[in-house]
Amino acid sequence: MSLPSWIPVDSLPRAHGAPLAIGRLRARPEDFRVEEQLGFAPDGEGDHLLLRVRKTGANTEWAARRLARIGGVSVSTVGYAGLKDRHAVTLQWFSIPRPREGIPDWSDLAEEGIEVLEAHPHRRKLKRGALAGNRFEILVRELNRETVPGLDERLATIRARGIPNYFGEQRFGHDHSNLVRAHALFAGTAGRVPRHQSGLWLSAARSQIFNEVLAERVGRGDWDSPLDGDCLQLAGSHSYFLAETLDAQTRARCDEMDLHPTGPLWGKGELPSRGSVRQLEDATGMRFPTWCDGLAAFGLAQERRSLRLPVADLSAQRVEDGLRLAFSLPAGAYATTVLRELVEIGGSV
DSSP states (O other): OOOOOOOOGGGSOOSSOSOSOEEBOOSSGGGEEEEEEOSSOOOSOSSEEEEEEEEESOOHHHHHHHHHHHHTSOGGGOEESOOOOSSSEEEEEEEEEOOTTOSOOOGGGGGGTEEEEEEEEESSOOOTTOOOEEEEEEEEESOSSSSOTTHHHHHHHHHHHOEEOOOOGGGGOGGGHHHHHHHHHHHTOSOSOOHHHHHHHHHHHHHHHHHHHHHHHHHHTOTTSOOTTEEEEETTSSOEEEESSOOHHHHHHHHTTSEEEEEEEOOBSOOOOOHHHHHHHHHHHHTSHHHHHHHHHTTOBOEEEESEEOOEEEEEEEETTEEEEEEEEETTOOHHHHHTTTOEESSOO
16 A cells, blocks of 8 residues: 655645745744634633643643643643644643642743743633634744845735645644654554544644645636635635535625635545536545545544635734744644745745
8 A cells, every 4th residue: 555645845836926035934932923812711710720821942732741730630631722833932821620729839830931921710621723813923034135025015915815725834744754654544554543643643644635635726726716616615614615606796705705715624425515626626535545535434524624814914024134924814724834925944946
């Protein structure tokens, strides 16, 4: 059962042209800042504490273990909405069961790059995915040119049209190792694997199939244009509907980014798309038959993801050290997909 070929993340086609400059990312943790936006307020009462935590050079799971130790609880009872990169400064929310002895002294964690900024009573454990979005502030250093010609035009295009909603390299592991392991899982050669680990591998395979579909539509130029047979997703929602035949109103809503074309998150059951859209998605799946069959066998359902990613509050400022970018993204989106439509990181133009 041979390993299929796939498009590496750094070879995925861009929608808005070649990168405008070359630079360096994450030279220091403070160059990459992320602030979670929950979309709801703490309850103010309940059996849990909702903690707003600033992490520097610490990954999410490691921070959860430290919070559990100080709080005197099992790490399995610690909740968080999403994983955040270690090489960054992140403002992130965690929950722990509320200690009977009162709010613990978190000060010892500061030496480990963890600061608890706020603690609020809350009724329930914070669940994965319970997140409205993230706000990013990113400094790209060591640009290869003093000016960035075309930057204002590129920013305006991204604000107006969004960008392809690719899954970023973090999803696939170093050298796409999560895809190699997913293939072994489907082939039955992976051995016994913890559920959490296998879930990461399954997600990687599913994400790569999505990226392949999106790459084809970016190459054709219709990634942000609805086609007959597209499944259209409501902005800010996971809900979608089949548009077998498009009318003027539906096209206008897509132009206004109230609706977005979607691609498949593969699983069991029939693809909901129709016509040429279905043909493209079926053809892509046929290049990964073991993965498609394996995802269905592991019980994942057919789902959809928007092909287009709106980028809110996008700004850029030329500074002495490079280019400072700021923008907001919905949950599940990747900042690196925004960067690659503007600059090349560590490559050549």
